[in-house]
Amino acid sequence: MDKLYNCDSSAPLDVKLALEANFGGVNKEILADFLSWLMKYMKFSSADCNYINQPEGQGNCVTLTNAWTFPLFDVRVCDPNYWNIQEPEERSRILIHEWFHKYYISQDWEYNHSDKYKDLSTLKQLINADSFATLVYDICK
Numbered sequence: 265m266d267k268l269y270n271c272d273s274s275a276p277l278d279v280k281l282a283l284e285a286n287f288g289g290v291n292k293e294i295l296a297d298f299l300s301w302l303m304k305y306m307k308f309s310s311a312d313c314n315y316i317n318q319p320e321g322q323g324n325c326v327t328l329t330n331a332w333t334f335p336l337f338d339v340r341v342c343d344p345n346y347w348n349i350q351e352p353e354e355r356s357r358i359l360i361h362e363w364f365h366k367y368y369i370s371q372d373w374e375y376n377h378s379d380k381y382k383d384l385s386t387l388k389q390l391i392n393a394d395s396f397a398t399l400v401y402d403i404c405k
């Protein structure tokens with residue numbers, strides 16, 4: 265997240281592009297500063313996080329669900345869907361998405377694979393779990 269913290273109007277390009285793609289086309293330094301602070305808060309908050317392995321068919325682990333949670337509750341990863349994801353970075357993205365529900369009480373306005381994702385306003389992206397998770401994924405991949 266140092267790349268995000270050090271973002272200004274001139275660099276780095278990958279951070280600016282990730283901000284634009286996940287936060288309504290905005291790449292301003294003040295947004296990068298806020299997100300950098302928020303990511304540090306999330307890293308601190310999630311230091312004691314746990315997850316519960318939940319078999320498909322139980323709770324909210326339905327056919328296409330990889331993980332789920334409610335604010336302040338442990339994350340449930342869905343077995344086998346979550347574990348069948350081959351890319352470790354994608355499994356990390358999913359956990360970050362759930363942590364933003366758990367610790368930041370963000371919503372699911374749109375997922376990054378939705379056609380409507382890029383149409384969300386910056387304000388809605390700032391309360392959309394997949395926006396944070398995809399930003400981290402895009403910067404760190």
Ligand SMILES: [Zn+2]
Pocket residue numbers: 361365371372393394
């Ligand atoms: Zn979600």
